[in-house]
Amino acid sequence: MALDKRFIGREYGPFVYTIGAEKLREFTLAIGGAVPGAGTPGEPLPHVSPLLHDAQAAKAGPYGDVIAFPSFAVVFAIRPFSAALSDPEMGIDIQRVVHGEQELEFLDVMRPGDVMTSTGRIADIYEKARMGFVVVTTESRNQHGKVVVTGTWTGVVRG
Amino acid sequence: MPRTFQTGDTFTHVRECDRYRPIYYAGASGDFNPIHIDPEAAKAVGLGGNILQGLCTLGWAVEAVGVFVGDPGRVRRVRVRFSKPVRPEDTITFQGKVTAIQDGRLTAEISATNQRGEDVLKGAVVEASLE
Structure with a gap:
């Protein structure tokens, strides 16, 4: 799968999501x-x-409210990655994409009502073993402007 | 009573990918790529049948560490490489080992193998805050 390196640096978002x-x-x-x-x-x-x-148990716990499972973040933070993979100019068949690697950093917990804004950019595009690799980095901020989640997403386009 | 953690501590977490888990995870996560929910579509692109979303497997690795430290909100970082697809009816065993404790942060290396002993994750690392 030939991918065009000129898309490195292309940005996607902001995408807003209310938890x-x-x-x-x-x-x-x-x-x-x-x-x-x-x-x-x-x-x-x-x-x-x-x-x-469990709302009752969570209220008595360290966070005072129910918190998100940490990787719930993928529900919204994936958006710039999926936008990149489905970018018509990239010309990728999404059914040929498998998830290669994933890194997520969780800088704070997330609670119901938090409003998350995610942006991302194509950090790298390369080929290895006749497969195409697309690496997208993302950053998601809450309504207070704090970065809560960062991600590095690697999609593999099978030949 | 807060427990203490030491380098070398180990833990195990076993999860089953039941038949409809990729569909349940699709509903919860929004990842409805046909390769996850449609066996025929997945066969048509050479996958031999539908496969679980890698991010669900990642979630289970996160869960393993959340259970080990006793609070899922303490998990701070996860990094995985998806080395082999997880399929419906697979049972995945996560084995963790604490490799470092520094500055109030625990680092664990995680292996994830299916019922045939094949690694479905490579180089998996999860970090959790202890403070």
């Missing part, structure tokens, strides 16, 4: 092994921390 309480719960429970049904995201397996889904 909803039920969305947090859905994500926590999907990671946590729950089986959703109509009208319910299901019940967490015993290992799932109550800080992630």
Whole structure:
């Protein structure tokens, strides 16, 4: 898959996302092994921390409210990465893309109601073993302007 | 009683990718790429069947460390390379080892293997704050 290096440096965003309480719960429970049904995201397996889904326990805990599962951040922080991969000028068939590598840094916890603004840029494009690699770096700030999540996303375009 | 952590500590976390987990994770995360939810579409691009979103596997590695330190909000960093797809009906065993504790931060190396002993992650590292 021939990719054009001239797209290195292209920027995507800002994309704004408001964190909803039920969305947090859905994500926590999907990671946590729950089986959703109509009208319910299901019940967490015993290992799932109550800080992630039990409002009463979370209020008495260190954060004073339910917090997001850390990698919930991918729900919004992926947006600049997916925008890059689906950029018509890049000419990538999304079904040929697999996720190669991922790095995330969590600088603070996230709570329901937080408003996250994500931006990203194509940091690198290269070929290896006849496959194309697209590396996008992202930064997500909360409503107070604090950087809460940074990401480095590597997509692999299979030949 | 707060527990103490030491370099060399180990922990294990086992997760099953049940048949519809890629669909549940798609609903929760928004990643509806057909390769994750449609076995036929995934076969058509040479994957042999639908595969779990790598970011779900990453989530499980994060979860392993969150459980180990007793608070998911303490996880500060994760880095993984996805070396082999996880498929419906796979069972993934995460084995962690604390490689460093410095400045109130714990670093753990994580291996993630399927029921055939194949690594589905390479070079996985998760860091958590202890303060």
